[in-house]
Amino acid sequence: MPELPEVQTVVDDLKKAGLVGRVVHSVGVHWPRSVATPAVQRFRKGLRGAKIGGISRRGKFIVMDLAANGWLLIHLRMSGHLHLVPRRWPRATHEHVVIRFDDATDLRFHDPRKFGRLFWVADPGEILSKLGPEPLSRAFTGRRLAGMLAHHRRQLKPLLLDQRFIAGLGNIYVDEALWASRLHPETRSHEIDGDAARRLHRAIRRVLRSGLGNGGTSLSRGETTFTSVNGRAGRNRDALAVFRRTGQPCLRCRTPIERIIVGQRSTHICRHCQKE
Numbered sequence: 001m002p003e004l005p006e007v008q009t010v011v012d013d014l015k016k017a018g019l020v021g022r023v024v025h026s027v028g029v030h031w032p033r034s035v036a037t038p039a040v041q042r043f044r045k046g047l048r049g050a051k052i053g054g055i056s057r058r059g060k061f062i063v064m065d066l067a068a069n070g071w072l073l074i075h076l077r078m079s080g081h082l083h084l085v086p087r088r089w090p091r092a093t094h095e096h097v098v099i100r101f102d103d104a105t106d107l108r109f110h111d112p113r114k115f116g117r118l119f120w121v122a123d124p125g126e127i128l129s130k131l132g133p134e135p136l137s138r139a140f141t142g143r144r145l146a147g148m149l150a151h152h153r154r155q156l157k158p159l160l161l162d163q164r165f166i167a168g169l170g171n172i173y174v175d176e177a178l179w180a181s182r183l184h185p186e187t188r189s190h191e192i193d194g195d196a197a198r199r200l201h202r203a204i205r206r207v208l209r210s211g212l213g214n215g216g217t218s219l220s221r222g223e224t225t226f227t228s229v230n231g232r233a234g235r236n237r238d239a240l241a242v243f244r245r246t247g248q249p250c251l252r253c254r255t256p257i258e259r260i261i262v263g264q265r266s267t268h269i270c271r272h273c274q275k276e
């Protein structure tokens with residue numbers, strides 16, 4: 001599932017491709033449930049004539065400012081991809097939403113697993129206001145994270161995955177950040193001292209920046225693998241220390257990496273470096 005670095009990569013690639021300034025000619029919806037809100041007819045009609053004024057990211061959402069025409073939010077979830085292609089290209093399998101622009105190009109939402117969602121809203125706060133802080137923002141300090149952790153009594157792994165706690169983290173970068181900060185994923189958040197919280201804070205930012213610098217993490221060739229606009233793969237896989245490295249030696253101590261389940265999520269740890 002795309003996380004902060006992958007979603008930011010998509011946003012950057014859409015900007016580079018010149019999406020800002022394009023005007024929507026028409027919208028085709030071929031799998032109605034890809035549109036979360038409003039009803040499909042209103043969605044199609046509402047977007048028609050809208051100009052893409054800006055593209056940004058909040059958490060794992062792609063946020064398009066349509067100026068006077070509201071906001072288009074896209075959540076890629078498990079297998080959503082965006083392709084920017086010439087209109088004359090035939091629609092491929094799994095291209096569930098087609099946003100057609102005035103300049104004869106299409107933005108196509110490709111989503112084999114069908115969990116991704118598009119939202120057309122007047123106020124993006126309707127969707128985004130529930131999200132926790134941006135982990136790369138200046139306001140997100142080590143001290144702030146320490147305070148946030150102290151307010152909860154949850155295991156670190158599910159807490160860090162909770163988008164209301166911090167926005168943008170998912171399974172890959174949480175496992176990487178916990179390994180980097182030598183914290184066990186089942187540790188209760190209120191038991192973390194200030195030093196460990198600052199370590200975790202630094203690790204979260206470091207693993208996210210690595211992902212960003214490498215254009216995201218693409219794991220295998222499966223349909224849920226992340227690719228950015230037009231199928232471009234990320235290069236961060238080689239930078240991963242634990243995620244999907246089960247049985248391979250820990251980069252610090254050579255202990256084989258183990259895969260355990262925490263909060264129903266597959267989790268990768270070094271038992272030696274990350275003590276309970």
Ligand SMILES: [Zn+2]
Pocket residue numbers: 250251252253254255270271272273274
């Ligand atoms: Zn180790």
